[in-house]
Amino acid sequence: MTAATVAAAAPLAGTAVRAAGDTLPVRIAAARLRALGCAVETDGAWEGAGRIDLPGTGGAGCDIGWSADGADPADERDVQAACGLAHLHGLARGGPRFLPVDYASVCAGVLAAQAVAAVLLARERGGPALRASVSVSGAALLAVAPYAAEATADPDGAPVPGPGEPPPFRSADGVRFEIETLDPEAWLRFWELLGAPREAIAAGWAPFQRRFATAVCPLPAALSTVLEALPFAAAAEAARACGVGAVPLRTPEETAEEEPPSPWRLRGTGPAGALPPFTGPGPLSGLRVVEATNRVQGPLAGLLLTLLGADTVRVEPPGGDPMRGVPPLAGGLSARFAAFNRGKGAVECDLKTGRGRRAAADLAAAGDVFLYNWPPGRAERFGLGADDLAARAPGLVHVHADGWAGRDPAPDTPATDFLVQAHGGIAHLLADGGEPAPSLVTLTDVLGGLLAAEAALAGLLLRARAGTGAAARTALADAARLLRAAGRGTAHRPRPGTPAAADPAAAAEAFPEAFTRVHGTALPRAPWTFTEAEDHR
Known part of the structure; x- marks a missing residue:
């Protein structure tokens, strides 16, 4: 194994981390940080969901709560009820249903690991010691954000099941x-x-x-x-x-497969210079992301990098992304599109032409991260693959937000959320006294978007610490694997005192700190907060 391969697999090798709290969000965060190369020391119980500390950094790290304001909800079941997940998961079948996987906790663990990675990246670029905070309710609200955007843009257009049955x-x-x-x-x-x-x-x-x-x-x-x-x-x-x-639909037992060497299939692409210096206030401030994505997974990954402070520009086809015009509209823009793309710029490039492909290559080469969720091989056909741009942009971090990651069930099988839930064993994990069925909440799309954003942070850390460009590839199938590893949770078990299940519009009203209002539409704020660590003030 070459030195570059070792560095790619573990860009945070030698970094000490202390994880406190025996909860699923902490366990997920600790596992993600170990995969980055951290030496993780675990403590016992902790008030709240937990915390991640970086010893010797003056207080840098991440606090993990159940709720952003420290009040209720106090566990996964409460979170799913209060934040709209139970409402959405049960909507197709006549009433609220709790997800038998602790989905919000898994997402919160990934977000916490991202926060720690972002804190370390800011320090590598000359920034101060930062303290982050994230909550399980904030993770759930991020997952329901596109539904909340549509519900608040058109309060009278709430979906109803109607006659008929959903798949499978x-x-x-x-x-x-x-x-x-x-x-x-x-x-x-x-x-x-x-x-x-x-x-x-x-x-x-x-x-x-x-x-x-x-x-x-x-x-x-x-x-x-x-x-x-x-x-x-x-x-x-x-x-x-x-x-x-x-x-x-496959059972979890039928999905046994060899895990990739790195959760992000991260590899170095060649020597590169230093990243631009930290400019504040966000951990990724001063960095540019070029994004060529559509639908959910890719745009959400780009949104997370934007909310971390990156300057993000989208590559869109002539006339703009067709999703911009999908009703309901708010201020002339699709509410759902706005939920994933607020704060991003856009440049139109016709990738069917040589001129358009050259323009896209120029744009990507001038960035620090190039993020795309095209089918495998399309970036290379456009001349936008990692090897194609290596000479012009040796420090570029390429992130491919994929679907099957080369393990398609059959040739040309679409890599979309519900097929991934079916093939990845999630439908069976969700069975709760009935037949297995995928959730109609886009579980792997959202978690897949989180993983793609995490891959970008891993690549940027590799660039900062090992002086190499990077290429990474994550997939919706990876989101299914992570949910399988977490296993069945506890939220679906009835217990007294659970609040009534809120719909997404009510959740947006109940957690105003998680949303900003644009033309009356609730759009997601960052799921983390970052402040300068107290010991460095």
């Missing part, structure tokens, strides 16, 4: 499975090939397409009836012929 489907031979396509023509071809009624095909497309944003998907019963008459092999063959993904 069941085949004649008893296989439960999900399907996926983002193409209405492929949807039509698939159902017509199977002989579904034309009116059911037409009625099903809108809720199927919008389920990512609404957390409901009432499909006509006639569609399920068609698939119930076929063995899964026949349905899968029809799906392949029409460009539709079809993935059986």
